[in-house]
Amino acid sequence: MSDKTMSADEAVSRLESGMTVGIGGWGSRRKPMALVRALLRSPVTDLTVVSYGGPDVGMLAAAGRIRRLVAAFATLDSIPLEPHYRAARERGAFALTEVDEAMFLWGLRAAAHRLPFLPVRAGLGSDVMRVNPGLRTVTSPYEDGETFVAMPALRLDAALVHVNRADRRGNGQYLGPDPYFDDLFCEAADAAYVSCERIVDTAELTKAGPPQSLLIKRHTVTGVVEAPQGAHFTSCAPDYGRDEAFQRRYATTPWPEFAARFLAGDEQAYRAAAGEAT
Amino acid sequence: MSAVTRAEYCVVACAEAWRGAGEILASPMGVIPSVGARLARRTFSPELLLTDGEALLVGVDGTVEGWLPYRLHLELVTGGRRHVMMGASQIDRFGNQNISCIGDWARPVRQLLGVRGAPVNTLNNPTSYWVPRHSRRVFVEKVDMVCGVGYDRAGGARHHRIPRVVSDLGVFDFATPDRSMRLASLHPGVSVGEVREATGFELAVPAEVPYTREPTAAELRLIREVIDPDGTRAREVAS
Numbered sequence: 001m002s003d004k005t006m007s008a009d010e011a012v013s014r015l016e017s018g019m020t021v022g023i024g025g026w027g028s029r030r031k032p033m034a035l036v037r038a039l040l041r042s043p044v045t046d047l048t049v050v051s052y053g054g055p056d057v058g059m060l061a062a063a064g065r066i067r068r069l070v071a072a073f074a075t076l077d078s079i080p081l082e083p084h085y086r087a088a089r090e091r092g093a094f095a096l097t098e099v100d101e102a103m104f105l106w107g108l109r110a111a112a113h114r115l116p117f118l119p120v121r122a123g124l125g126s127d128v129m130r131v132n133p134g135l136r137t138v139t140s141p142y143e144d145g146e147t148f149v150a151m152p153a154l155r156l157d158a159a160l161v162h163v164n165r166a167d168r169r170g171n172g173q174y175l176g177p178d179p180y181f182d183d184l185f186c187e188a189a190d191a192a193y194v195s196c197e198r199i200v201d202t203a204e205l206t207k208a209g210p211p212q213s214l215l216i217k218r219h220t221v222t223g224v225v226e227a228p229q230g231a232h233f234t235s236c237a238p239d240y241g242r243d244e245a246f247q248r249r250y251a252t253t254p255w256p257e258f259a260a261r262f263l264a265g266d267e268q269a270y271r272a273a274a275g276e277a278t
Numbered sequence: 279m280s281a282v283t284r285a286e287y288c289v290v291a292c293a294e295a296w297r298g299a300g301e302i303l304a305s306p307m308g309v310i311p312s313v314g315a316r317l318a319r320r321t322f323s324p325e326l327l328l329t330d331g332e333a334l335l336v337g338v339d340g341t342v343e344g345w346l347p348y349r350l351h352l353e354l355v356t357g358g359r360r361h362v363m364m365g366a367s368q369i370d371r372f373g374n375q376n377i378s379c380i381g382d383w384a385r386p387v388r389q390l391l392g393v394r395g396a397p398v399n400t401l402n403n404p405t406s407y408w409v410p411r412h413s414r415r416v417f418v419e420k421v422d423m424v425c426g427v428g429y430d431r432a433g434g435a436r437h438h439r440i441p442r443v444v445s446d447l448g449v450f451d452f453a454t455p456d457r458s459m460r461l462a463s464l465h466p467g468v469s470v471g472e473v474r475e476a477t478g479f480e481l482a483v484p485a486e487v488p489y490t491r492e493p494t495a496a497e498l499r500l501i502r503e504v505i506d507p508d509g510t511r512a513r514e515v516a517s
Contacts, residue, residue: 026348053392073392080391089379089389098378102352102398121356122398125427125435131383146436177333178347 003168004224008038008267011193011223015039015158018067020048022108022154022189024161024182025234028054028077028242030174032162032195034230036060037270039160040263050154052104052181054234055250058084059263061093062255068095070154072104076247083251098131099123099151107154108181111188119148159189162231163216164239165208166196170221172214173205176237179215186220195225197239229271246274282493284446285310285511287465288410289501290493291444293318295406296361301325303335303346303354305362309506309514311408311444315363316505317497355395358437360403363444364396368421369407371458371479373440375400375426383423396425400432404439410514412445414478429457446515447473449490454482463490 012035015021025031036056045065051057053074060066062084074085088094099107106120119138124147129135138150161182164175172194174182186192194216205214230236233243233250250258262273292314296304299318304326306315319326320338327344329351330336335344346354354360367390368376375396381387399405405426409416424431429452432438442462443450449463460482461473466489474481493501501511 071392073394075391081389086389090386092385098383098393100393100397101395102355105349105352120398121401121437124397124401125424125431125433125438126393126397126400127378127383127424128393128397131423177345179349180347181349 004170004221005168005199006223006225008034008195008225008227009041011035011225012038012042012044014191014223015042015044017044017046019157020050020155022156022159022185023049023051023056024159024180024185025054025056025231026052026178026180027075028234028247029178030162030176030180030231030236031056031234032160032230033232033234034227034267035160035162035193035195035225037263037267039065041266050156052101053082053085055082055247058082061085061088063259064093066094068097070097070099070104072099072101076251078242078244079247079251084255099128100126103128103149103151104154105181105184106151108184108188110151110153111155112184115153117150117152120151121148123149154188156185156189157191159185159192161185161192161216162195162227162236164197164236165200165205166194166216166224167202167205168199168224169202170194170216170218170224171202171205172196172216172221173209174213174215175209175239183215183217183220186216191222192220193223193225194221195227195230197228197230197236199224199226227267232274246277249277282466282498283512284465284467285515286493286498286501287490288444288446288515289314289317289511290497291449291463291465291490292363292408293321295363295442295444296323296326299323299326299361301327301359303327303329303360305329305360307362307364308408308410309510310410311363313501313506313511317500320500320505321497352395352398355398355402358403361406361441362399362403363406363408364399364426366407366409366416366426368416368418369409369443370418370421370428371481372428372430373426373443373452373459374421374424374428374431375407376421376423378423378425380422393423393425397427400427400438400440401435402437404441406441407443409443409445412447412473412476414476417477417479419479447476458482460484461487463488465490
């Protein structure tokens, strides 16, 4: 049975500039931050990022790695507006495909199901149609005749997600209250890299949680990265909550200063610096 | 009991949005709508479903009665059995709402949250709004980015409905022939002139404007002693 374990840097080395990369989690919740930090250490740039945006988007935008963002929002949850995302938008740093939260979900589903689009009752009448002139509608062929948005598939070159546990083969498990959309990101992608708090034997997975917690199936996964504290400073319930003090520091420190202090070295250096800081 | 505060009138006005709603999910966003939804649940709308703000459906005492992660929440929206009360950075006279950005979308002066779920909400389930500081900056002639869809742009969409807008000055609805915004009630202590002064468009004002109803003694006790004993409502709307 193939062993898919690799380091975060190895996973990122398989990405290329110009790719469309989906990032799991939601806002400032269970984001694959160790993989994002590895991405920031790499030369990979010019990305189309697809994300329910949080500090993943803020950091990549601040570092100038995003050519286009596909998102419904970017937030730090306890801090409603993501300051680095916001600054990047206000200086016109990247192109934006702004869609509704449900349109985003339907787009991921379409990609996972290999459909070109899915009809969704969202977007019509709103300026989502104005700012996305490429969006098309579709009319029901049945007697209701209703018109819907034909949400195009959000097909991804790669997906980056973080879960609580995984085995070496790529079976991923979430142990918190919400799976977010990480399985869909993996299914919508040509290659998916799953980081986890701890790699365990397959037999251990069902000891930590019921079979329903086995969110990600190994046939959708290319690489498994063991990354303890790998969602820091976002939340990763029940292993840890959001590091609010560190998030405030992230939100209030000028980006070059934050990057120099916390992101100049490897993941071990990050953890040491973050540990000293809080 | 001390005099009813403005924040408490706002709580009651928000709670009223869920009167008679039946067995649906109440999705309040913001402190005062949250207190209002809990008040409705504990009094006149006991069938409401409420979340813990994350992935769990909970009773008034916090007892978990169900699971509603984001993906199921979005699907529940499309099923329509929900009444959401969202915030609004801008809202116009037909109920178009903006939480995305201020200025030109291509290069905004101020980037805000993004459209979030406003487009899907407004086309699928009743959507009301809460504005803690009623001003001409919020109640504008034209919003910069239509996130929540108003009556003039909904094209008669089957499930589109904006039951009410609650602000710190009063309650508003769209019960006019052209579905433009109407002053439905004033919070005690507020005048029609004050509302007009703080509104950036021509508001429909009936000849007789009622006052927002008084909370009952039982409701006041629930708000002050049970639901919001720390008085967080006063941080959103001062007395």
